[in-house]
Amino acid sequence: MKKFAIAAASAMLGATLLFAASAPSAYAAGKVDCDAVMKELGSGKHAKEVAKDLSISTSSVYRCKKHAKQAAKASTSSISAATKNTIPRAPQSAPSPAK
Secondary structure (H helix, E strand, O other): OHHHHHHHHHHHHHHHHHHHHHOOOOOOOOOOOHHHHHHHHHOOOOHHHHHHHHOOOHHHHHHHHHHHHHHHHHHHHHHHHHHHOOOOOOOOOOOOOOO
């Protein structure tokens, strides 16, 4: 009975290790270069073409587009907030010539 339990446990452990080794990794091997992605998109390529050229997924391309859009929106809102806080001055009139 003991030998059967050890054999069953060993088989289950082996099956688990085999399954874990054959399953694809859920995490990306490295970070995506969003600057390169945006450069390619700016040149007129479609997301699918960029993904194929850079060997990344199309979802990574769309994620880079989303981050770039958020960054542009954040910088625009910070610029407009900075200009709201400044008081525009009326143009100064030129000094009148002395007579």
